[in-house]
Amino acid sequence: MSDTATMTEQIRVLVAKPGLDGHDRGAKIVARALRDAGMEVIYTGIRQTPDMIAEAALQEDVHVVALSVLSGAHLELFPRVVEACGQRGITPENTLFLGGGIIPDEDADRLKEAGFSAIFGPGAHTGDIAEFVRAQVPELDRS
C-alpha cells in the first residue's frame, strides 16, 4: 500500500480509434505523452465502433475522450461517437472531446460544432495537448 497520490482525482483519458484504419502510431504517441504528463490513459486499441467507445467512456468515467482517425472518415465517425456517448449521458458539458488525424481546417470547424473542443493535426505538439487537457478539465461539469 502506498502513501502517495491516492487522495486526488487523477485526470482519466480514453484514447480510441474508431473505424477501420489500423494506423495507431499517432494515438499511441498521444497516449504515451498524456501518460508522461501524469494522466491515466485507457487505451482501447484499433477498430472500435462508436458504441464500444461510448461504453468504455461510460464504464471508465473518463474526463476526456480522445479519438484518432487517419482514413479521412473523421466527419463520418467523430460525430457518431459523440452521439453514442450522448445516449449514455456523456456530453461535451461533462466530458472533453478531442480529435486527431489528417483533418482540414474547414472539417475541424464542423467537428467543433459537433461537440469537439479541439482538433490536433500532424505537427501538433504533445505538450500542447496535455496543457489543453489540464486547462479544460476543471471547466467540466462533473457533479
Next chain:
Amino acid sequence: MTTETADAPQSELSGRLAELEERLLAGDRRALARVLSWVESGDERGREMLRALYPRSGRARTIGLTGSPGAGKSTVTNELAKSFRQRGQTVGIVAIDPSSPYTMGAILGDRVRMTELYSDDGVFIRSLASRGALGGLSAATQDVVHVLDAYGKDVILIETVGAGQDEVDIAGAAQTTILINTPNMGDEVQTLKAGIMEIADVLAVNKSDLPGADRMVSALKALLSLNPDRGWDPPVVRVVATQGEGIEQLTEACDSHFEELQTSGKLEAGELERARQQITALARANVLDRLRTETGEQRLADLSGAVANRQADPHTAAAAWLGES
C-alpha cells in the same frame, strides 16, 4: 460563518449522494462509474458512498488472476467472464495496470483484450492504475470490489498488475486466486521459489499449444506434490485462452475451490482475514497522511538529511518522525 451556511452545502451534498446511491442500486451504470471514481480517489464523497453501500456487499464471488506480464491475464479474464455470463451470472471486472513511479501517469490497456464484452449489459469493466501500490493491486481495489458487489455483480474478476515473484496481495483480496503460467517460463527452480507460487488456488498453463506445455504442467504438479497438506490440491489446467480452450475446465476448477471454501469453513475465515488486512492497510495509510503535514514534510526533509549524512540511523529517524523521541 453561521451554522446554517456551513450546513447547507453539506446537506446538498448528502442529497446528491443519496440520489446517486439510489440510481446505482437501480442498476444505473453511469452512477456506478461515477461512484467508483469517488471511491477510488478516496475522498469524503467516496467514503460516504462506501459507508452507505458496504452493508449491501458480501454476496459476490471474487476471483483474482495473476501472472507475469504477457502471460495472458486479460485474455483469460475475458474468457472467464464469457463463461460466467453463459451461466447467466453477471460479472464485474477490475483490471489493474501500473502507474509510473515518476509522473503517476499510466496506460491502462487491459480493455484491448476485452472488446467482445462491451455490448453485454451484464459485464462492467473498470481499469485501475496501481497509483504507487507495490503488491500488484491498487490501494482502492478492495473498495472498488465492494461497490461492484453492492451493485449486484455475481462474480468479480480482479486482474492484477503483471506480477513478478512476490506481488501476492491478490491472495488477500480474492476468495480464489488463479496463477497464470505459460510454457518455457524457466526451469523447476522457479517453481520452487517462495512467493507467488504459494498463493495459487488454481494454476492455469496458458498458451499450452506451445512447445514446453507438458513440461510446465509436470513441473507444477511435481511442485504441488511437495506442498504441505492444505486440504486443497490446486488443480493445474491447460488453457489456450485465445481459442477459448480449457476455459470450461478453469471455471469448474474455480467452482470446486469455492465449494471447498464453503465446506471447510475457510470462506468465513478468508472474509475475516480480508477485513483485517484492509483495516490494517487503511490505518497505515492514515498514519502516513497524518504525518505528511507541511511541518511533517519539513521534519522528514531534516531527518533525511541527518540519515544521509550518517548523523542518525534510519530506525532512529523513523521513530523521531513518529514523535517517539
